[in-house]
Amino acid sequence: MLIAFSGCDGAGKSTQVHAVKRMLEERGYQVQVLDKWDVRDHQKFPECRMINIELEDLKNAVGEMEGPSRALFLFWAIGITMTRDDLDDRSKIYLLDGYWMKHAAVEIEYGCDPAWIEQTARQFRPADLTFYFDVTPEVAFERKDDFNVYECGRDPECRPASFLAHQTKLRARMLDWSDRFGWQVVSSLQDQAEITKQVMAQIDQLLASAHEQV
């Protein structure tokens, strides 16, 4: 079972992934988090051993990529992280931290052809359930301590207005896609525990219907 957690920068995706993982494990499920940045784990992904830098450094370098190169890099990394585990194993729950959604939206904003991006994203295995954590750019702005060029519409000065403008465009696309692709929109403007409760209620429904099918 694959569950995707998507959202704009500062939406709290990773926080929810970890809270949900803990809850499911407490109930005895086998849970694994898949994250594109794990390509730095050379034990799990020996074929990625040429990537040998600190995570922060890697993110900055990827942020500097031009043209379609960043989309290709990120899709490559996401693709690799889907190859190591048996995703058909129904006894396991895979939580996809981020997956392809926000990256697809970002790369369209940064100039990639939307049709190419959507077509490429379709190569990834569909998740059984996708959450979109919705946050206003203003709240995301308040939550974050620092901003990088990548999150600010590539404004080298990382001005607050650039962050807000860029994140507003991303949010509009993510909401549109949520509607088109049937993602579960969860307001990220609530208490973290309340968000986890809503997410778990949806996961419970999915687990119940999967159980009925067995």
Ligand SMILES: Cc1cn([C@H]2C[C@H](O)[C@@H](COP(=O)(O)O)O2)c(=O)[nH]c1=O
């Ligand atoms: C994809 C990417 C993310 N980032 C930043 C944005 C987020 O603050 C953080 C985590 O990104 P992620 O949610 O896309 O994994 O890394 C970059 O700085 N450069 C990049 O190329």
